[in-house]
Amino acid sequence: MNAPSKPNDWSAYPDAKGRFGDYGGLYVxxxxxxxxxxxxxxxxxxxxxxxxxxxxxxxLTHYVGRPSPLYFAERLSRHLGGAKIYFKREELNHTGAHxxxxxxxxxxxxxxxxxxxxxxxxxxxxxxxxxxxxxxxxxxxxxxxxxxxxxxxxxxxxxxxxxxxxxxxxxxxxxxxxxxxxxxxxxxxxxxxxxxxxxxxxxxxxxxxxxxxRDFQAVIGTETREQIQEMEGRLPDAVVACVGGGSNAIGMFHPFLADESVKIYGVEASGHGLETDKHAASLTGGRPGVLHGNKTYLLQDEDGQILDAHSISAGLDYPGIGPEHSFLHDIGRAQYLTCTDDEALKAFQLCAELEGIIPALESAHAIAKLPQLAREIGEGGVIVLCLSGRGDKDIFTVADALGRTI
Amino acid sequence: MTKDRIDRRFAALKAEGRAAFVAYVMAGDPDAATALEIVRGLPAAGADIIELGFPFSDPMAEGPTIQRASQRALARKMTLNGTLDIVRAFREGDQDTPVILMGYLNPLVNRGFETFAKQAHDAGVDGLIVVDCPPEEADPLSDALEAEGLALIRLASPTTDDKRLPAVIRRTSGFVYYVSVAGVTGVKSADAADVAPAVERLRKASGLPVAVGFGIRTPEQAAAVARVADAAVVGSALVDEIESAAKLNENVTEKVLLKASELAKAVRSARVGTK
Structure with a gap:
């Protein structure tokens, strides 16, 4: 792939034709x-x-309840033993998600x-x-x-x-x-x-x-920038979010794109594993194509038929991804990791037990990558995770997966 | 050859003073062999132009009938190559009837436009209709098809206003396809009274024949459209015949060709005495 060099004016995307590099557009x-x-x-x-x-x-102020808090997840940070972890609490919005x-x-x-x-x-x-x-x-x-x-x-x-x-x-x-x-x-x-x-x-x-x-969701990253500077006196070393279509992620990422010191991580759902045909990792396991009005990475077979995605999380169960993520992936401004159903389930429980917060299964995919990221960024570092939704809706799915009855 | 075949066909029909009957069926529906048999039988049943659908997993502009046809074809492992094989086999016995492939962009993106255009030309395809490729995104595909002499047939719809028309007809060739209703295939019915002025406007702007489709199910509707347009396209009504005949274990080819001949007759007699 012929990757373009990193742009320095992020507001130039999309261009007049609705393109983020090769991706996006108007296919209807x-x-x-x-x-x-x-x-x-x-x-x-x-x-x-x-x-x-x-x-x-x-x-947004009086009905949704913004700004959403930025919360220092102290016990989780201590448990993981590396960088300080902050949660951007989108799950506290009215209706429980971003x-x-x-x-x-x-x-x-x-x-x-x-x-x-x-x-x-x-x-x-x-x-x-x-x-x-x-x-x-x-x-x-x-x-x-x-x-x-x-x-x-x-x-x-x-x-x-x-x-x-x-x-x-x-x-x-x-x-x-x-x-x-x-x-x-x-x-x-x-x-x-x-x-x-x-x-x-x-x-x-x-x-x-x-x-x-993206613009409507960018309130997430914009608030985070202000809040973290107030709380830590500086920008974070990394921001991380789960990616299905990718709206909470791009909302968190976009206001940080120009800050080269801030590492950006998206987490795709790898379901039963990337080696199986039951996953939803379009960037990691797919290739570019056209679906639902835009050109972007898609899960597809050798004849260009779209494959069914799989994730334990219904919100990540989609064979495509927003075109701006495809662009950020190609130029390397953001890195995209993957998380299996099992890893997400463990993270779901860990977050509930250590922080008293039941996260959405979607958000649990991002939480599952914190041990690795906290270690990599290391002590003295700061990571902000977008806790995109609350997990009340998922308790039946989780109980089922854990073999328990409610 | 190629798009010349379309031009020649419309010129001949103009001389006859009648509209074309365009029949749509899906490659691989109900299976590859039967689909080929149907396509081979269509010209004798009165189809002047054949539109052959290539299946896609997510046919966003189709109503339930063609969605199911797509699923049947994919369940029988129909592919882009399989679709081209049908055209190639058809061409062995018919050098005159234009064949237009109709479908969605992703299988073509996946193949690569240049590769696909060469393969389609070699198989004997004359043109393409790509539902989710509006003129704003069409240049790369147009370049590849034009290099092989294939037409990219443009779609116009009731929402295409005067401001937009020049963009829609730019680089179009063969004919213009007027989607006569705002909606998916095979659900709403076209109203010939609304269709007439739209066809006239498109003809004038493009200088090309205008085919009308998306809302024609019966011989009466086909005749009404054939009186005002250069071609009447019927898809879902034929695909319904395939589905019901297959379900009832009847002879699928026979049933669908019978339906096609009824529609063709209506189109052919539409302008008798009105010329």
Whole structure:
């Protein structure tokens, strides 16, 4: 691969064509093209409108509960015996994950564009819940597409969405998980072009979604920068986050891209192991292709058919990844590690026992890499981990995996 | 040859004063051998142009019918090479009927555009329709196809406004495909009254024949479209025949070709007395 040299102006990405180097772009059916181009115009306008930004900030403060705390995980740090570990507590947001940061931005944009119906896809259900929450708050109807397999393994979140007034449509095509839910949401969008806004939950999809979702999630990294300087008087040596589509990760990473001293680590889900066909590590185990509106690393077979991903965590169970991660991977600005189901389960329990925090299984993938990173960075060093979500939704899955009954 | 075959076919039909009937089936549905048999039978059943789908795991613009066809084909291990094999075998007996491949971009990205274009040309393919490759992203694929004389057929839709039209028809050749409804394949019905002005606009802007598809299921609908457009495309209605015949253990080829001939007849007689 012909890697470009590291850019020094990170705000130059994506370019006017929605590209991060080779990745990103606008690969949608002609019927949707005018819609994504209009979205790009509307978002650019909103982004530069101080009244939009101050309205968003108001809701993030009073409704979402921002800023989220930066917490020194003292016992975990001592247990691991290396660098100091901080958690960026996104799990304390309203609805229990980082997803609401993006949904709040997009619902305000949808309203500004005069859209009257919201659709969304969801894997673990966290983005579905966040979408159902903001549509309830602003009084818009919401349809959430969710793979039938995920509907079964994330029942509490399905019930939450229903309580919030959203209609959850189970998707049975393909492997009946996140990628199939996304296909079905795109089919709905192309059928209802006049009134419908598609609220994509991760930093992927056709331009401007990868950039827009990143911008809405960048509040994570922006707050972290300020908080860590207050608490430690300096920038961290490393930031780490789990990566499925990669929205919490890019939100944490982006404000640190220009700080060359800050190492950046993403953690992909390697399921039963990279040597098996049951994993979700698109960067480590895939290659570039085109799916869901963007060019990015994908799990695919030798004929270019997309493979079903596997992870114990429904939120990481996706065969692609946001295009900006593909770019950061190729140029080497971020390093991407992998974590198996078993490692994530152990980290899940360790975090609960040592810190009194039950993390989402997604976030547990990042936690699982802390022993290695704390050792590498070493004593006197500082690592910030994005604790992207809370694990209440996962207790049934975890009990099952541990052979216990609830 | 290649896109010349498309041009020649439309020129001949223009002289006859009628629209083309374009039949879509999926490579490998219900299996490779039967799909070849169907494709070989289509010209005699009245198909003027054949659109052959190559399966993709995530067909985002398809309704349930063609989604299932894709899954059946993939379950029978149909591949891009397998699709080209069908075209090659068809070409042994037919040098005149244009064959357009229709599908999604990733299998082509995976193969490499230049390699694919050469292989497609050698197999006897005349053009490509790639649903998730809008003009903004099409240049690399257009370069590769044009070098082999293959057409990249562009799609226009009810949401394609005047501002966007020049971008859509830039570098297009063969014909323009008008997606007559905002939606997925085989679900909504096209309204001929809405279609007529859209076709006229596209014809004028592109100087090319305009084919209409996505919402045509019955001979009546096909005839109504054939009165105003240069071609009527039917896909899901044919694929439904394949599915139901296979389910009932009937002769799949016979059933689908019978359906094709009904549709072809409707298209051929649509303009009688109106010319």
């Amino acid at each position: 059916a002609e019927t949707l093209m005018p819609l994504v181009l209009e979205l790009d115009r509307a978002y650019t306008e909103a982004k530069n409108d101080p009244s939009f930004q101050s309205e968003l900030k108001g809701y 997803k609401i940061n993006n949904c709040m931005g997009q619902i305000l944009l949808a309203q500004r564009m005069g859209k009257t119906r919201i659709i969304a896809e969801t894997g673990a259900g966290q983005h579905g819940v966040a979408s159902a929450t903001v549509t309830a708050r602003f009084g818009l109807p919401c349809v959430v597409y969710m793979g039938a397999v995920d509907v079964a393994r994330q029942k509490p979140n399905v019930f939450r969405m229903n309580l919030l007034g959203a209609e959850v449509r189970p998707v049975t095509s393909g492997a009946a998980t996140l990628k199939d839910a996304m296909n079905e949401a795109m089919r709905d969008w192309v059928t209802n072009v006049d009134d419908t806004y598609y609220m994509i939950g991760t930093a992927a999809g056709p331009h401007p979604y990868p950039a827009m979702v």
